[in-house]
Amino acid sequence: MTKKTAKAFAPGAISSFFEIFNTHPNGTPITDLQYMGARGGGFGLQRGTHTQVTLNGATESSIEISINNQPTPDAKVTQAITQILLNQVTKKYAVTVEHQIDVPIGMGFGTSAGGALTTALALKEVLNLPLTYNQIGKLAHLVEIQLQTGLGTVSSLTFNGGLILVTEPGAPGICKIDRIPLNPDYVVVVGCYKTLIPKKPVLTSPQRMQQINVYGQRALEAILAEPSLENFLAQCWLFAQNAEFATEGVRELVSVAEKAGAIGAAQNMIGEVVHAVVHEENASSVAEAFKQTLSSNQVIVSRIDFEGVRLIK
Numbered sequence: 001m002t003k004k005t006a007k008a009f010a011p012g013a014i015s016s017f018f019e020i021f022n023t024h025p026n027g028t029p030i031t032d033l034q035y036m037g038a039r040g041g042g043f044g045l046q047r048g049t050h051t052q053v054t055l056n057g058a059t060e061s062s063i064e065i066s067i068n069n070q071p072t073p074d075a076k077v078t079q080a081i082t083q084i085l086l087n088q089v090t091k092k093y094a095v096t097v098e099h100q101i102d103v104p105i106g107m108g109f110g111t112s113a114g115g116a117l118t119t120a121l122a123l124k125e126v127l128n129l130p131l132t133y134n135q136i137g138k139l140a141h142l143v144e145i146q147l148q149t150g151l152g153t154v155s156s157l158t159f160n161g162g163l164i165l166v167t168e169p170g171a172p173g174i175c176k177i178d179r180i181p182l183n184p185d186y187v188v189v190v191g192c193y194k195t196l197i198p199k200k201p202v203l204t205s206p207q208r209m210q211q212i213n214v215y216g217q218r219a220l221e222a223i224l225a226e227p228s229l230e231n232f233l234a235q236c237w238l239f240a241q242n243a244e245f246a247t248e249g250v251r252e253l254v255s256v257a258e259k260a261g262a263i264g265a266a267q268n269m270i271g272e273v274v275h276a277v278v279h280e281e282n283a284s285s286v287a288e289a290f291k292q293t294l295s296s297n298q299v300i301v302s303r304i305d306f307e308g309v310r311l312i313k
Contacts, residue, residue, distance in 0.1 A: 233264025
């Protein structure tokens with residue numbers, strides 16, 4: 001067969017607050033993983049995950065993965081979703097998956113969900129598989145849950161971007177999504193410390209989950225009572241503090257952003273990262289204020305994405 005190639009893009013998905021759903025109301029564990037997930041909300045960015053999938057005929061199936069031009073055989077989420085789709089065909093293929101990621105990895109930008117969705121979308125295209133967005137999203141959601149790399153990001157990325165609220169948890173098609181309407185002129189300025197916050201302790205500690213869920217539920221109720229950009233950012237920042245995610249460095253960046261003219265700022269879930277939403281004319285002043293503390297390569301300026309994950313030329 002001739003070589004087949006397809007490309008897909010997933011916005012960087014900033015999660016600003018969340019509430020974990022892995023048990024039923026009576027406390028028993030959810031065993032059907034498509035109903036497990038998170039409620040929460042955040043922003044899609046025009047920077048994110050670009051993925052190219054190349055397919056060649058082969059006598060035995062194989063998968064090669066690279067991230068930012070570096071071979072990455074241990075990219076477990078991409079490996080898993082690729083294998084799942086390859087299992088749906090009888091022929092053997094050599095699959096090459098190349099991710100170019102222009103947001104920090106492992107710091108609350110949804111890169112594992114973005115990688116899973118873009119891989120599945122592009123691979124569906126080259127394999128000519130009859131799948132809808134929700135069906136692709138469900139597969140990616142299940143992989144994220146099983147590998148403990150995320151809870152609700154796939155659901156938010158499968159739908160159009162902007163300022164997204166996941167009001168009921170679960171895989172795409174089961175979850176409920178709402179949005180707060182946003183002017184496309186807003187810009188997001190992000191300041192990233194280099195410290196990684198491990199997700200696994202958060203997703204496996206009952207005490208930590210209970211604490212997060214109390215404040216996550218309060219945040220969502222307060223946001224839905226007054227669904228504005230300003231109130232969203234204020235409630236998310238309150239959540240970060242009450243749920244004990246906010247470090248001294250994060251507190252400093254939020255304060256700096258607000259003094260430099262941001263509409264508001266909150267913390268990436270989960271990362272030692274601050275995202276400030278600004279009017280376009282204030283983007284440079286907030287970015288420069290962040291650079292008083294951080295190096296230039298730790299500051300990102302991006303417009304908001306309103307399209308969600310998609311195939312691209």
